Amino acid sequence: MQTAYIGHPDCLKHDMGMGHPECPQRLTAIENELQATGLLAQLQCYEAPLATTDQLARVHALGYIESIRQAAPTAGLIALDADTAMNPFTLSAALRAAGAVVLAAELVLMGTVNNAFCATRPPGHHAESDRAMGFCLFNNVAVGVAHAIRQHQLQRVAILDFDVHHGNGSEEIFHDNPHVMLCSTFQHPFYPYSGANSGNDRIINVPLRRDADGAVFRQVVNEHWLPELDRFKPEMIFVSAGFDAHRDDDMSQVHFSDDDYVWITQQIRAIAEQYSQDRIVSVLEGGYELRSLARCVAAHVRVLHAQEI
Template sequence: MAKTAYFQDAAFQRHTMGPLHPESPMRLEAISKRLELSGILKDLRQVKAVEANAHQLELAHSIHHIQYLRDVSPASGEFPIDGDTTMMPHTLEAALLAAGSATQAVDCVFGKGASWGDRGIKRAFCAVRPPGHHAEREQAMGFCYFNNVAIAALHALETCKIKRVAILDFDVHNGNGTIDIFKDDPRVMVCSSFEHPLYPYKYVSVNRDNIICTPLEAHTTSRMFRRAVERSWLHRLQTFKPELIIISAGFDAHTLDPLASLNLETDDYRWVTDMIVDVARVYSEGRIVSCLEGGYHLEALAASVEAHLTALMQ
């Protein structure tokens, strides 16, 4: 069993955008309960998050964007960023901790720092809110404020003496923010599968060697998803030879999820994670950092995260 770190913080559940918003604290509650009942939680190295610092944020975002979020962060009440993304009193803290978890996870799988020395941890899962993959260099959107996986990838390139990182995004929504940040950076390969047409209605196809977009029609089945991902991702990853794999782990392509219309099953998340683990064993010494993105049917989300973690831990 691979040693796997699990990053969490109570602040992630203090962030809320209202009782009816799908990106709710109940998501992490459901995941925690499921992992406790399954017994997986006791086999994980549980780690409390720390906030990302200014330099880490500036790797992926402009100073203007970072300062804007600090300026509009309310002491009380709310500040709407867009129709479905709102700054609340605890949002900034949670967003900083989410980004910080991702950079800590990179340090963890590379054994950097005294706290990770000789622990042999090669995998990490960041159970974070808010998610990040819609956040572009200059724009918060789609429930996202800072792009957690982008910050993690750039932190790894800067501090871990590697040259190639792959970000694999199987959320039902296109990872537009991650593509926006890396479309002109050949050090990072971004593979994104997503339902089309569906929010955010951009970056459906990008003419870059390092950006692999895999649009899927509504009602795509397990078999169709697996065939599409294998066909579009696997050879490109084998050619790219990533030294670190980062996952944007969204579970909202599940057939029960209310925000989309793909028909994936829980076992598909085990399958796609197994595939990623196989690639990581060959090219990145097993190193994988996974960050929670979407997933809004609580039971399906919790079961899918369990399947994902079970595969990561092998």
Template sequence: MATTFITHDDCGLHNMGPEHPESPIRLLAIRKVLERTGLIQQLEKLESVHVTPEQIAMAHASLHQKRLEMKLPSEGVVYTDEDTALCPDSLHAASLAAGSAILATNRVLAGKTNNAFCAVRPPGHHAEHNAPMGFCFFNNVAIGAMQALQHPDINRVAIVDFDVHHCNGTVDIFKDIPEVMVCSTFQHPYYPERYTDIKRPNIINCPMPAYSESAFFRNMVETNWLPALQNHKPDMLFISAGFDAHHEDPMADINLNEDDYRWVTKLLMDVARVYSQGRIVSVLEGGYNPVSLAFSVEAHIETLAGY
């Protein structure tokens, strides 16, 4: 079965202005590299679908979506915090981004694909139970994980996050839900500085100092994530795939490269093969140098697809 690639052109309609790093160019760059290398031809390609209010409510407060809708401008942009802005099409794009995680989850659970990658935006891992932040409105991967838990064969899931920023929103949503393990590597101290010191058996925080290299990252994953995942034995694995820890990314100071993303993807596939029947859903988070983002995503998908 081919790896499934889920995206939608309308994810590019979310636009916070020409100077904002979380721009429509990110998805265009990914698509261009996948087409140029021919990898796109080896994937099952699907369009995102819209998430429903009921699906959003699995991970967010009941009024979370309504509050965002009340702030949605008819023109221009309105900031929900100093980093995160709504334009008229933002929630349309955010609904497709979250809906892609639902579509991917359902397709994997139905046995129609082994794994899936969602090339969507806006990202999601900073969106908390009751608050948007950090470029994020709906927590896409959390919504996908909650969807998986509705399936009778899924009792435990794990979310792993190698974005350079800590997944405060994902931790906030699942900190008291032991069926969901959240493993995260991130630069520290650095944005967003929330939930980095939380103590829960199902929360595996792995802070990395600025200028950490590949060896440090790989050691953190092997000594912290791997034993925790082996103990948790997830029935399904979700990846918050942020690529802004790349050494060429302007947003932070961690020095990873494409080989690190291949390596961690392969390790997670091995975990999924042992415990999760190979079931993986990966959702794009950060990555703000379009070139390094696109080639890192290619390395990630190529590994998921077994090339």
């Protein structure tokens, strides 16, 4: 498989202050691991472009996009919500994190690569059409999905979200869109306290109790995600790839292992092979314990890149 790896140095300069878990070192840890394991040399590396206002406006209100541009400080930090802030580099990082997914979608849909991983931050799945929250400014995956639908006329796109938090932004944006299926698992009740009762026949939300482990995760994917994906037959798959359900990550009380991330990536590859011409765009969301984050991203990318599933 040809796999694109998309990032940008600006994503390392977005910094929400000392001790914030969504820190630049997340990307450094990932890149060091990919380098050390020899995987990085096998990937097609691209710099993320800035998303355009037109691309963002497919999923975000124009007034909201303008308010984020206006809020960008020239020095220091400004708070957008209790745990989301902007420094002078945040606007550029956020535009590149969204632009990365647009580029990834283009590369995959043009057949330049089979699949892609966006190693970018800030993450996106909590960002709603007109609201920044939960470390997220723009909904990067949603911007890429909307690009694939509008620019390439795809009729059925799936978002698979295994971050430990409910992707409230992705759900708000696509809740009533017949072209998008969103399958997610998340700890519940837990931040952002949504998703347990808001699904429909294309929004497949599976709450996990605290202390759920990988066996529970595999069972709910087999019972809830896979039959719905068989029914929907996505032409392309986007992944909100969060690694904060790992047992070493104290952001949550769910206990996935490294092997669970290998397993879910194999399932995604199999669905993509069956229905989606192998087209997968995976995008970093959460994951805050640096060692398990780096290992599991490498394992995820290794499966994306592997010749055999």
